[in-house]
Amino acid sequence: MDAKKIAFALLIVALAATGLTQTPEPGKKKEIKITWLGHSAFEIVSPSGTDIIIDPFLTKNPATPTELKDLAHYHPAYVLVTHSHGDHLGDAIELAKMSKAKLVCVAMLEAFKKGELPRELFEGVNVGDVVKAGDVKIHVVPAMHSSEPSGRPVGYVLEFADGRSVYHEGDTWIFGDMALIQEFYHPNIILMPVGAVADGQMPQMAWLAVSRYFKPEVVIPMHYGALPGSSTEEDLRKVFGKDPRVVFMKPGETKSF
Template sequence: MWIIRSALALAVLSTTGVTSVYSQRAGSLQVRWLGHAAFEIVSPGGTRILIDPFITGNPATPESLRSLTRFGGAAKPAAILVSHSHSDHALDARAIAQASGALVISAYEYASSLGLPDAQVKGGNVGGAFRVGDVTVHLVPAMHSSEPGRPLGFVLEFSDGRTLYHTGDTWIFGDMALVQELYHPAIILLGVGGGPYTEDPRTAALAVRRYFKPTVIVPMHYGTFPGLATEAEVRTAFAGDTRLQVMHPGETRRF
């Protein structure tokens, strides 16, 4: 852990990166990758959620998206989810919360350490859940480290019944079976980076085969720093799995 196909797809260039439009229907689920483990999610009902905001120091984040001022305007999130305290996941959480007034949802100990007003802090633990707009955020385990607090993954449950799982930093572990049994994630934002701190692409692919039945797999936490897995290594590990959707930093896909 470092300080960092659909035949129907239509790709267009924009000033903030490449946007792949998977559906033009109203109320689609929007997923934008900001690089590493950072994502902006917009629910079918329009609730904007930011996950693991490592942005200003993230070499993978497009320059046009690195300014935090946008989070106080049109891109204002309703909530910021922080999987753990390491700076390549949490670097900009406090600053964005101060600029936007967004809730911060994380492990109780970490959330409480940010010095934010109590009304903005939603600290919890594994098994907990919070309602944000039309989204229910479930806190699930991750096998990693964090100080203060413990590492988490997040399952976002949307009003249309679909679920999205952000693994956070983790290794494969048996309780992933319970995440599948309880939440049946349709979309998995899957850590694959390897190196000294997290599961590598081969192990991540095994985790999906053994425990999950998603329709979409989006790899993350790779290619940001030397020593992390490359895109080629990710594609090799998932060879033949048509559910794999490799995104590029700044890209938005709609499901």
Template sequence: MNISYHGHSVVKVEVEGKTILIDPFLTGNSLTDLSAQTEQADAILLTHGHNDHVGDTVALAAKNNATVVAPVEAADYLSKQGVENAVPLGLGGTFDLGYAKLKYVQAFHSSSYTDDAGVVHYMGVAGGILLFVNGLTIYHAGDTALFGDLELIGRRHPIDVAFLPIGGHFTMDAEDAAYAVSLLKPKIVVPVHYDTFPPIKADPNHFAELVKDAKVQVLAPGGSVEI
């Protein structure tokens, strides 16, 4: 199994010959090393419906006949855009891909999508994703503020690898993300959602210095988690 980071909030998990993409914002993402024209995906998981997380979902799903798991309203919208295998999931809901299982958990954030005509579509409640694969628990927090029930998430499902936003402005910043680590208690944490746009410029090494409760791995786009 390989778990890798690809700029902004893009995470890839490769297992048993299958590829899972989380929040595949590729086109327009100056930090990613992936291309929507060449990337493969068997499953696409979305934490919420903002454009910088939905990204290339429709094109990737069409090209790869991928299963897309998304919050209920986001899945409904994507179905109307031509995604044939859209699975709607609510907070607390679980889904079995066959080679991995996942659960949606709470996040504190908004969720909407602006189409090419400038129309804003409501995309449901934002969430985080717990991914259970090969005996490991991977947590992608999506976009979120700091909140107390992160402790419950970590206690309910002990986390091996956590991907946490640190960019501030739209999500928690490095200081709050470091406190989130103390609540979640993952073995490994990877900072995400920073430096893509000027408002979310952040120093991941500062975040690493603040974390006392886990091993921090600062990854360049294309870098893999060392477990």
């Protein structure tokens, strides 16, 4: 073998060692990982690893498994809050401080006075804003609810690099502008609040909203099963459980899509 051939052979060996000659596994789907933490709380991890926690009501959430109540367990890059009710704001300020995550929400002055969240960890938003979070675009959309003591209720549509999107409705009743959310963001996965009288929207109304305005592939019921008097999985199965798109999760469970 002459010197040129030896050099070429060495180059091939080096490339193989670094994995550069490997072709990506064909058909390997990049997954969105969704973990339900109970009530409205979710951890969503993008295919590239951007970790986003929504409505982290954890330490006082009766539905959150004990091992997931420890805020040190989480390392989000972003914490999104849909409105300032305690069952949504929850541990958001403490979690942002501990993990140095950016807290995204509509301004909540009282909460910030109490929590003393450093300015650099807070990204104030309003309806229509878009926040770039790594490989995820977060669209802020309206919700039909209230938000005492401050701010206003919103939902979030997380748009991923492959074009898919996940819509966290927040706390809401059905509203006509859901048609615009479908037109603009066409969510593939909808996280739908269905707690009934004691705990938010009636499941029948939530299902009417989803079936009238959206064309999702997956619907994950949420905001139930935590507070007293809330819907149970059995109640919900009677209303929409036969639809194959409905995916019931258990608090603490992770599913990949």
